[in-house]
Amino acid sequence: MRLFIYLFLFLSVTVTTAHARMNVPVEAFTFDFNIDTSRLGRYKEEKIFKTTEILQTIFTSQEFKDRILGHRYKGRKRFARNEGLSNFEIYEKILQGMEKLHPIENNAMDIELAMYTDNDSIVLGYTNPSTKKIWMNTKYFNRNSPAQVAATLMHEWLHKLGFGHEKERSEDRKYTVPYAIGYIVRDIAREMNEDDR
Ligand SMILES: [Zn+2]
Numbered sequence: 001m002r003l004f005i006y007l008f009l010f011l012s013v014t015v016t017t018a019h020a021r022m023n024v025p026v027e028a029f030t031f032d033f034n035i036d037t038s039r040l041g042r043y044k045e046e047k048i049f050k051t052t053e054i055l056q057t058i059f060t061s062q063e064f065k066d067r068i069l070g071h072r073y074k075g076r077k078r079f080a081r082n083e084g085l086s087n088f089e090i091y092e093k094i095l096q097g098m099e100k101l102h103p104i105e106n107n108a109m110d111i112e113l114a115m116y117t118d119n120d121s122i123v124l125g126y127t128n129p130s131t132k133k134i135w136m137n138t139k140y141f142n143r144n145s146p147a148q149v150a151a152t153l154m155h156e157w158l159h160k161l162g163f164g165h166e167k168e169r170s171e172d173r174k175y176t177v178p179y180a181i182g183y184i185v186r187d188i189a190r191e192m193n194e195d196d197r
């Protein structure tokens with residue numbers, strides 16, 4: 001009889017943890033970050049390595065999923081300029097990793113990093129849909145923490161998935177997919193940092 005009780009307890013614990021894990025899809029855990037850093041020096045490569053670790057932890061977190069699914073714009077659960085996609089579809093699209101340039105669902109971020117320096121600019125980075133490359137301004141890259149760099153990378157990569165925003169600052173811009181999810185990444189990264197302390 002006692003054995004049955006133990007067995008029952010064991011099974012219910014197993015089922016509970018499996019259920020908790022099931023909330024974050026397996027694609028979040030298998031997601032690959034194929035970030036080509038061969039054009040960067042060693043110091044910058046190390047920073048990107050830390051940045052990738054942060055992104056990996058964020059992708060597998062329940063909070064990342066919950067915050068995307070719960071994002072609100074003008075009183076409704078949605079993003080501005082969402083390309084007709086629901087919050088859940090946007091989350092799925094991220095995990096599919098299907099860049100417009102190579103529309104294959106390979107469950108990965110495929111990018112190449114390049115640097116430029118413009119000390120007079122307030123632009124952190126830029127990209128365009130016809131290339132794997134993301135250019136980052138060394139002015140910000142050097143001074144920003146890996147957590148902030150993670151947010152910038154995420155913002156630029158979301159452009160590659162086909163999400164946009166207006167160039168000029170506006171009321172709505174912070175609710176667009178690149179901005180809002182960039183901020184989600186930044187916020188979770190900061191919380192992780194506080195947990196480390
Ligand atoms: Zn942008």
